[in-house]
Amino acid sequence: MTFVPYDRPVRAAFVGLGRIYDLNMRGYMANPDVEVVALVDPSEERRAQRQEDWPGAKVFASVAELAASGLEVDAVEALVPVGLHADVVVELLGHGWHVNLQKPLCTDLRGAARMLGTAAASGRVLRVMENYLFYEPLQKLKAIVESGEIGPVVGYHIKMVGTGLGGWEVPLSSLHWQLEEMKRGRGIMVFDDGWHKLATAIWLFGPVREVRAWIGSTEIVPGVEVDAPATIIWQHDNGVRGVWDITVADQMYLRSDYYTNDERWEITGRKGYARVNRCTGRGIQQPSLEVYADGEMRGYHALDDDWASSFRDSGRHWLRWLRTGEGPLLWSGEEAVDVLRFALAGYKSSAVGGIGVDPRQVG
Numbered sequence: 001m002t003f004v005p006y007d008r009p010v011r012a013a014f015v016g017l018g019r020i021y022d023l024n025m026r027g028y029m030a031n032p033d034v035e036v037v038a039l040v041d042p043s044e045e046r047r048a049q050r051q052e053d054w055p056g057a058k059v060f061a062s063v064a065e066l067a068a069s070g071l072e073v074d075a076v077e078a079l080v081p082v083g084l085h086a087d088v089v090v091e092l093l094g095h096g097w098h099v100n101l102q103k104p105l106c107t108d109l110r111g112a113a114r115m116l117g118t119a120a121a122s123g124r125v126l127r128v129m130e131n132y133l134f135y136e137p138l139q140k141l142k143a144i145v146e147s148g149e150i151g152p153v154v155g156y157h158i159k160m161v162g163t164g165l166g167g168w169e170v171p172l173s174s175l176h177w178q179l180e181e182m183k184r185g186r187g188i189m190v191f192d193d194g195w196h197k198l199a200t201a202i203w204l205f206g207p208v209r210e211v212r213a214w215i216g217s218t219e220i221v222p223g224v225e226v227d228a229p230a231t232i233i234w235q236h237d238n239g240v241r242g243v244w245d246i247t248v249a250d251q252m253y254l255r256s257d258y259y260t261n262d263e264r265w266e267i268t269g270r271k272g273y274a275r276v277n278r279c280t281g282r283g284i285q286q287p288s289l290e291v292y293a294d295g296e297m298r299g300y301h302a303l304d305d306d307w308a309s310s311f312r313d314s315g316r317h318w319l320r321w322l323r324t325g326e327g328p329l330l331w332s333g334e335e336a337v338d339v340l341r342f343a344l345a346g347y348k349s350s351a352v353g354g355i356g357v358d359p360r361q362v363g
């Protein structure tokens, strides 16, 4: 079935009204492309809290209740815990609704095949939102590299430090399912937050042909292990190599309006380099993007470097896409499977002592 754009505002439902709803909802606010018609969450407290944002929306405790109500819905913003992604997305697509799913797509290829298979069979669109692709300093970084300003790329690195102090409150209920995922080998650093770093790598330099990884663990409190230190290196099909350094610093304070994650991306070209100094947290208090070439350093001081804006713009992009059907989805389900394969290749490499693994070969 071919996708037919909507010639009226899209009727949308939020499914999952937890922590990240606070940022995802920004794409929907004051947006003429959408009408929010339903809110779904088993938590009565969350439903009441979010109803204040959308007084005209109907509230439901489950997707089944929404479906049974007969309310007309075109698309769903799916913001449920990762372990539920595959089942919930299959259910939503089965009701004939398009889905904008929070990353990660899911934790294994079987779940991915179920989701993409259901999307194809139902003729509905599954998008896996990747807000980092809408973070203006990263967009500018990509444009600078592609302009040739720093010369041909010779390599790049990504740094990520999970810090223990600062940031917004993360409810215990959100941490609870993250801990369960960690126990199942899908850690918060490499897999959950790491998904973004892997996605930006593919977005910047294209498909990956080989991954080598050494994934460690640190006990933060008795019984809770975080998947750091970890080092992951890879080579793209185009020959460019990336290195990703992941550490956890549980006693470090990081000023942040959101999660306490200190991040940077630095790309080296034959005649200069370009570096994004921060993203989720406030990190290095320099301009969010700096470019060095020909003996001069240029700082970009006026980019929209509020991490929340990337959620707003990703959401707006999706809703505009539903109205026009034009342009890339950023990301499609298939592109998200490439990110999943990249992560799985890292796990496989680490398990066998760090030898190279081709993401296309992981089964």
Ligand SMILES: NC(=O)c1ccc[n+]([C@@H]2O[C@H](COP(=O)([O-])OP(=O)(O)OC[C@H]3O[C@@H](n4cnc5c(N)ncnc54)[C@H](O)[C@@H]3O)[C@@H](O)[C@H]2O)c1
Residues within 6 Å of the ligand: 015, 016, 017, 018, 019, 020, 021, 040, 041, 042, 043, 046, 062, 063, 079, 080, 081, 082, 084, 088, 102, 103, 104, 131, 171, 173, 174, 175, 177, 192
């Ligand atoms: N893009 C990012 O940077 C980013 C950041 C944080 C979280 N996330 C992703 O967002 C998703 C949600 O994370 P969160 O931190 O908001 O979690 P959360 O636990 O705070 O919220 C999840 C909500 O889903 C509800 N829920 C559970 N089962 C449900 C069901 N069957 N139907 C409807 N609602 C249900 C819960 O009651 C809860 O309110 C996850 O996929 C996570 O990986 C992405």
